[in-house]
Amino acid sequence: MTTSASAPSETRVRRALRSSALRALAALLFVLLIGVLFNADGAFFQWSTHRDMLRHISVFGILACGMTLVIITAGIDLAVGSVLGFTAVLFALLSLQLGWSPWVVVPAVLGAGTACGLASGTLVARFRLQPFIATLAMMVFARGLAKWISGGRKISSAFQAPDGAFQYREVPGLFRAINSKLFGGNIAVVTLIFVVCVLAAWIILARLRTGRHIMAVGGNEEAARLSGVPVGRTKLIAYGFSGLLCAVAGICQAAQEQQGDPEAGATYELTAIAIVVIGGTNLMGGRGGIGLTLIGAMTIGYLEKILSINAVGEATRLMLTGLIIVGAVLFQRVRK
Amino acid sequence: MNTRFILIAVLSVGLAAGAACGSKPSPSGDAAGPSGAAPKFTIGMSQCNLGEPWRVQMNADIQAAAAAHPELKIVFKDAQNDSLRQRSQIEEFAAAGVDLIIVSPKEAAPLTEPVAAAFAKGIPVIVLDRRVLGDAFTCFIGADNRRIGKAAGAWIVRRLGGKGKVVELKGLMTSTPGQDRNAGFREGIRGGGLEIVFEADMKWLEPDARQEMESALARFPKIDLVYAHNDPGAHGAWLAAQAAGRDKDILFVGIDGLPHEGQIYVRQGLLAASFEYPTGGREAIETALKILARESVPKEITLASRVFTQDNIEAGGEWLKEP
Numbered sequence: 001m002t003t004s005a006s007a008p009s010e011t012r013v014r015r016a017l018r019s020s021a022l023r024a025l026a027a028l029l030f031v032l033l034i035g036v037l038f039n040a041d042g043a044f045f046q047w048s049t050h051r052d053m054l055r056h057i058s059v060f061g062i063l064a065c066g067m068t069l070v071i072i073t074a075g076i077d078l079a080v081g082s083v084l085g086f087t088a089v090l091f092a093l094l095s096l097q098l099g100w101s102p103w104v105v106v107p108a109v110l111g112a113g114t115a116c117g118l119a120s121g122t123l124v125a126r127f128r129l130q131p132f133i134a135t136l137a138m139m140v141f142a143r144g145l146a147k148w149i150s151g152g153r154k155i156s157s158a159f160q161a162p163d164g165a166f167q168y169r170e171v172p173g174l175f176r177a178i179n180s181k182l183f184g185g186n187i188a189v190v191t192l193i194f195v196v197c198v199l200a201a202w203i204i205l206a207r208l209r210t211g212r213h214i215m216a217v218g219g220n221e222e223a224a225r226l227s228g229v230p231v232g233r234t235k236l237i238a239y240g241f242s243g244l245l246c247a248v249a250g251i252c253q254a255a256q257e258q259q260g261d262p263e264a265g266a267t268y269e270l271t272a273i274a275i276v277v278i279g280g281t282n283l284m285g286g287r288g289g290i291g292l293t294l295i296g297a298m299t300i301g302y303l304e305k306i307l308s309i310n311a312v313g314e315a316t317r318l319m320l321t322g323l324i325i326v327g328a329v330l331f332q333r334v335r336k
Numbered sequence: 337m338n339t340r341f342i343l344i345a346v347l348s349v350g351l352a353a354g355a356a357c358g359s360k361p362s363p364s365g366d367a368a369g370p371s372g373a374a375p376k377f378t379i380g381m382s383q384c385n386l387g388e389p390w391r392v393q394m395n396a397d398i399q400a401a402a403a404a405h406p407e408l409k410i411v412f413k414d415a416q417n418d419s420l421r422q423r424s425q426i427e428e429f430a431a432a433g434v435d436l437i438i439v440s441p442k443e444a445a446p447l448t449e450p451v452a453a454a455f456a457k458g459i460p461v462i463v464l465d466r467r468v469l470g471d472a473f474t475c476f477i478g479a480d481n482r483r484i485g486k487a488a489g490a491w492i493v494r495r496l497g498g499k500g501k502v503v504e505l506k507g508l509m510t511s512t513p514g515q516d517r518n519a520g521f522r523e524g525i526r527g528g529g530l531e532i533v534f535e536a537d538m539k540w541l542e543p544d545a546r547q548e549m550e551s552a553l554a555r556f557p558k559i560d561l562v563y564a565h566n567d568p569g570a571h572g573a574w575l576a577a578q579a580a581g582r583d584k585d586i587l588f589v590g591i592d593g594l595p596h597e598g599q600i601y602v603r604q605g606l607l608a609a610s611f612e613y614p615t616g617g618r619e620a621i622e623t624a625l626k627i628l629a630r631e632s633v634p635k636e637i638t639l640a641s642r643v644f645t646q647d648n649i650e651a652g653g654e655w656l657k658e659p
Contacts, residue, residue: 043554048580052550056543152392158600166600181579257542258575263387264543308551314509314537 020280020288020332024295027278027328031302040309047186049309055188057301059084059256061294062194062249063272065201066117066242068293071276072205073235074218074285075124075131077242079138080249080272083116084265086146087250092155092260095172102174110247116142117243118236125232125239135239139269146262155260171258178255190252194297197245201290210237218285275300278328299328375409377436377628380429384442384466385417390615393594394440394464397617405625419446430454436624440464448472460627464616471635475623477616479639481516482523484591487656488611489524491643492561492589495608498528500560503552504535505545505573507565513613514540517565517591533559538569545572553580561587567598567610574606593644593653602644612641612653 035044043049063080070077087109094105116138123134157169181188205211213234216224225231254260279296281288303324307317379402386392395412402408411434415422419442427450429437437454441447444467452472455461460474467476492502504521507514514537533556536548545564552559553576562577564570570590577583587608592598598610616639626633642653 040551040555043551046554049551049554052547052554052576056547056550147386152386153389153596156596156600158596158604166603168604179575179579253543256546256575257572261542304547305551308536308548309554311534311536311551314539 028299035306043309053301053305054191058190058194059249061297062197064275065197066245067272069238072218078135081265081268082139082142083246084250086142087113087247088254088264089146089150089260091254113247114244117240121236121239125235150262175255280332376407378434380434381438382425386414394615394617401618401621423450426450438462477637482520485517485520486524489521493528501533503562505538505564505569507540542568542572545569546576549573549576609645614639
C-alpha cells in the first residue's frame with residue numbers, strides 16, 4: 001500500500017536507480033561498506049591505504065578509459081595488456097639503457113602504442129575482422145614484440161659490459177617523477193595521470209562530435225553509416241586512442257617497477273574489461289560513459305585493497321571477486 | 337577480392353617479420369653452435385617456456401657452456417608452456433635422431449611417455465629442474481627448493497638475532513616451488529622466535545608483491561624483514577617500502593639470484609640477501625659431454641646453491657652448506 005505522500009519520493013528513488021551512474025555508485029558504496037566492516041585493525045581508515053589503492057588501480061584505470069571507447073563502439077580490445085608490456089619495455093629500453101632524452105622517448109613510446117592501436121583499428125575498420133580476432137592477434141603480436149626487443153630479459157638500469165662486469169645507470173628523473181607522490185605525499189603521480197586520461201576520454205565522448213559518432217556506431221552501425229557517420233574513421237579513433245592510453249599505462253608501469261618487464265600487463269585486459277563492465281557500460285555497445293568507468297575502477301580497486309589488507313587467502317579472494325563482479329553487473333541490469 | 341588480397345599480404349609480411357624476430361636473440365633462437373668447426377654431436381633442448389627470466393637464463397647458461405665445445409650443436413625449442421607442444425618437440429628430436437636430449441619439462445605426467453620412448457630408442461635424456469615419473473631417463477639435474485627455503489629461514493633467524501616481525505610474500509601457492517619455499521622456510525625458522533605478521537600470495541609477480549606490501553605497511557608500524565619467494569617479489573616489496581619511506585628500516589630477502597635480477601638488487605643494496613636457485617644449464621652440458629664420451633653419470637644430481645649478500649657478492653657469493 002502506497003500512500004500518496006510517499007509516492008513522489010519512491011518514484012524519485014526508482015528514477016535514480018534507473019541511472020547507471022547511481023547504480024554503479026551503489027555497488028561502490030557496498031564495497032566501501034565491506035571495507036568499513038572489515039577494516040583490518042583500522043588500516044582501512046588510514047589515508048595511505050586509499051592513496052595506495054588509487055596508485056595501484058591507476059594503470060588498470062588508464063587501460064579501462066581506452067577500453068570504454070572501444071566497447072561503446074561495440075568492439076573489444078584484448079591487446080591492451082600486451083601493448084602495455086611492449087611500450088613498458090620500449091620506454092625502459094630507450095630511457096634506461098640507451099639514455100635518450102625524455103623529450104624524445106615519451107613521444108616515441110606514445111607513438112608506438114598508438115600505432116599498435118591503429119593497426120588493430122585498421123584490421124577492424126578496413127578489413128572487417130571481428131574486433132575479438134583482430135585484437136587477439138595484436139595481443140599475441142605485441143607480446144612477441146616485447147620479448148623480441150628485450151631479448152626476453154627485464155630491462156633495468158643495470159647492464160652488463162662485454163667483460164661481464166655490471167654497470168648501473170642513474171634511474172632517469174622521469175622514472176622517479178612518475179613513481180613519486182605529490183601534495184605532501186598524499187596522491188601518487190600515476191593517479192593524476194589516470195585523472196588526466198579520464199578527462200581526455202570524457203572530452204572525446206561527451207564534448208566532441210567523435211563521441212557522438214562512437215555512440216552511434218555502437219548503437220546501430222548500419223543506421224550510423226546511412227546517416228553519414230564516418231564509421232571506419234570513428235573505429236580507428238577509438239582503437240588508436242586505446243593504443244595511446246596503453247602506452248601511457250606502459251610508461252607508468254615501467255616507472256613504478258623501475259624496469260621494463262616483457263611479461264608486464266599479462267591478463268590486465270581482463271581487469272580493464274571488468275572495470276568497464278562493473279561501471280555499467282554495455283558490452284553490446286552504444287551505451288556507457290567514462291564516469292561509469294571511473295566508478296568501476298574504484299570498485300575493483302577497493303575490492304582488491306580490502307581483500308589485501310585483510311590478508312585473505314588467494315582461493316577465497318578469487319571466489320569473492322567473481323561473486324562481486326557478477327553481483328555488481330546483475331545489479332546494473334535490474335529494471336525498474 | 338582486393339581487400340582480402342591486401343589483408344593476406346599484410347599478414348604474411350607480419351608473419352615473416354615475426355619469424356625473423358624469433359630467431360634474433362640467440363638463447364631463444366633455433367639453432368646455435370659455432371659455425372667454424374663441424375659439430376660432431378647434436379643436442380636437442382626443449383624448454384617448457386621462455387616467459388620466465390629464470391628459464392631464459394637456463395638457456396643462456398646452456399649456450400654459454402656449449403660455446404666452449406665446438407663439437408656440440410644445440411637446437412633450442414620453446415614449448416610456450418604447453419605440455420603437448422613439448423611432447424611433440426621431444427618426439428621430433430627423437431625422430432631427427434639427435435645424439436642427446438635435454439628437457440626441462442612443464443609437467444611430469446604428460447612428458448613421461450615421450451621421454452621414455454626417446455630413452456628406449458637409445459637416445460640419452462637429461463631431465464632438468466622439473467621431474468618426469470618413473471626412471472626411463474639418463475639423469476635428472478635439479479635444485480631443491482625446500483632446502484633453499486630452509487637455508488633462507490636459518491639465515492634470517494641468524495640475521496635478526498632470533499627475533500623480529502617478518503612478512504612472507506609467497507609465490508603461487510598452487511605451484512610446487514611456492515609450496516616448497518614456504519615449507520622449507522617455516523622449517524628453517526622453527527624455534528627461532530620470529531613472528532610472521534603478514535603473509536600473502538603474490539603469484540611471483542612484482543606489481544602484486546608491491547600491492548601486498550603496501551597493505552602490510554599500512555597494518556604494521558614495525559616490520560623487520562620481508563622474505564619473498566622470488567627476487568622480483570622482494571624488489572616489489574622494496575619499492576612499496578621505499579615509497580612509504582620505510583625501506584631503510586626493513587631487510588629484504590629473495591630467492592633465485594639471477595645475475596640480471598637478484599644479484600643486481602643485492603649489489604645495489606636493495607636486498608640483504610638473495611638465495612640462488614641454480615638453473616643447472618652448465619651442469620647439463622658437463623653431464624652431456626660425459627654421457628657422449630660414454631662415461632657413467634649419476635642418476636640424479638642435486639645442484640648446490642649460493643647465497644649472495646653485500647659482503648660476498650663481489651667474491652661470487654657463498655655456497656650453502658649441506659644440511
